[in-house]
Amino acid sequence: MIFIINIDYSFSIVSTVMSIIEWGVIGYLAFRVYKKLSAKPKVWKVILSIFVGLFSFTINMEWFHTFVKIPILPLGVWILYAVLNRKEDRWDTYRRFAWIGFLANFIFLAGTLLTIPVQSLIYPENHLSTYISGTKEASINVIHPSGEGRTLDQEELKKQLSDGEQVEFESWQWFDEAGGRFSNNERFPFQLVGTNPKWGSGLEPDIYVEQDGKGILISTRKTQYYYHFPETVLKEAKR
Structure with a gap:
């Protein structure tokens, strides 16, 4: 019997x-x-009161590429008050749990704000190894005709992961250099597949390889990062 474990x-x-x-x-x-x-x-009524208390009017804002919700009005508390205040003592019994539910919004907010620096400390965004930690099954898909005839050099990619340097870029400048909307040139004609990010990072990046094989574009749900290699990670495909 063969057991297959998917991580x-x-x-x-x-x-x-x-x-x-x-x-x-x-x-x-x-x-x-x-x-x-x-x-x-x-x-179960206590738990229900807490969950109803969670409902609130919030203001959404972005903080370091992360959306956070700031609770403003305790809508759930008001709803419970309207329902339970009709019967004597019921509101007095459950009101504290309703307010705990509303307070939970601030606990979640604090947790989110604390997660941002901890995540960055454990999984540095400027380290390529955060996004590519396993290359054993790495390969490239050609997503533009200009990439035909080349394939991935796995050993070279593995060797240069620690040498990848993050470089600031302007996408509009790349667009102009490629010749604009009607150009047949594509700066990133390959998609890198079969790699794994660091375990526990929660990242699911899309990774693209530059035409000369010396650059990699990491596209996450939040933003994009560009890394440059000293040498190409591509080689001529065997025919």
């Missing part, structure tokens, strides 16, 4: 650990409040 490289260890911590804090606060109540409500 999910898109798994984000930092975000997962932070989520566990966030929910742990929320659970601890709810438990503290629950213990102090003389009349214990049903647990």
